[in-house]
Amino acid sequence: xNEVEQSPQNLTxxxxxxxxxxxxxxxxxxxxxxxxxxxxxxxVSLFMLSSGKKKxxxxxxxxxxxxxxxxxxxxxxxxxxxAVYICASIPLETSGSRLTFGEGTQLTVxx
Amino acid sequence: xxxxxxSPKYLFRKEGQNVTxxxxxxxxxxxxxxxRQDPGQGLRLIYYSQIVNDFQKGDIAEGYSVSxxxxxxxxxxxxxxxxxxxxxxxxASSPNGRGQGSYEQYFGxxxxxxxx
Numbered sequence: 001x002n003e004v005e006q007s008p009q010n011l012t013x014x015x016x017x018x019x020x021x022x023x024x025x026x027x028x029x030x031x032x033x034x035x036x037x038x039x040x041x042x043x044v045s046l047f048m049l050s051s052g053k054k055k056x057x058x059x060x061x062x063x064x065x066x067x068x069x070x071x072x073x074x075x076x077x078x079x080x081x082x083a084v085y086i087c088a089s090i091p092l093e094t095s096g097s098r099l100t101f102g103e104g105t106q107l108t109v110x111x
Numbered sequence: 112x113x114x115x116x117x118s119p120k121y122l123f124r125k126e127g128q129n130v131t132x133x134x135x136x137x138x139x140x141x142x143x144x145x146x147r148q149d150p151g152q153g154l155r156l157i158y159y160s161q162i163v164n165d166f167q168k169g170d171i172a173e174g175y176s177v178s179x180x181x182x183x184x185x186x187x188x189x190x191x192x193x194x195x196x197x198x199x200x201x202x203a204s205s206p207n208g209r210g211q212g213s214y215e216q217y218f219g220x221x222x223x224x225x226x227x
Binding site: 031035040044048086088104 | 142144148151152153154155156159169199201205214215216217218219220221223
């Protein structure tokens with residue numbers, strides 16, 4: 001059974017700090033998503049990756065397939081980055097693109 | 112604008128009543144999904160459909176039913192058999208087929224259901 005674990009569960013930072021959220025998973029995967037959920041509940045996909053590294057603005061996502069580990073980095077954090085960040089994997093053995101989700105990391109960035 | 116719509120955003124029902132949550136997409140995606148989210152827990156898959164007129168149970172299908180009569184629509188019925196129906200429900204869709212593009216998943220805004 002695929003398990004996805006995130007750390008930390010909660011993270012509080014000061015504006016401008018560099019932030020890292022970690023995700024580990026237990027089985028081989030086709031791809032991994034990083035999602036952002038704001039207090040209203042809607043979810044936005046930030047990245048989907050299956051190898052290497054992707055960058056979008058101040059956000060960077062990396063994945064190490066051998067170690068079954070991914071990280072999401074936020075540079076120069078801002079209060080508007082406050083949200084829940086969710087890691088979700090697509091295990092190799094599943095049909096279609098069924099996702100297995102981590103429990104999320106609640107990020108609060110204070111001004 | 113292409114996207115996924117869910118309505119309503121908030122829904123209130125009395126215990127014992129069935130309720131149907133709407134999910135519509137105009138992305139021409141083959142696959143659609145229903146997830147449930149409870150406070151402090153990760154999203155869990157209720158049902159999914161990879162093609163019209165076909166659907167499969169997810170991890171927590173008991174007390175729910177779905178239909179997929181049209182490609183763009185995947186309504187979820189929360190029946191009176193669902194013991195703890197109060198939750199946040201998210202619908203998602205993805206292209207089907209091969210390649211990296213098929214792994215993209217797009218989410219609707221969600222429906223918060225409260226049953227009293």
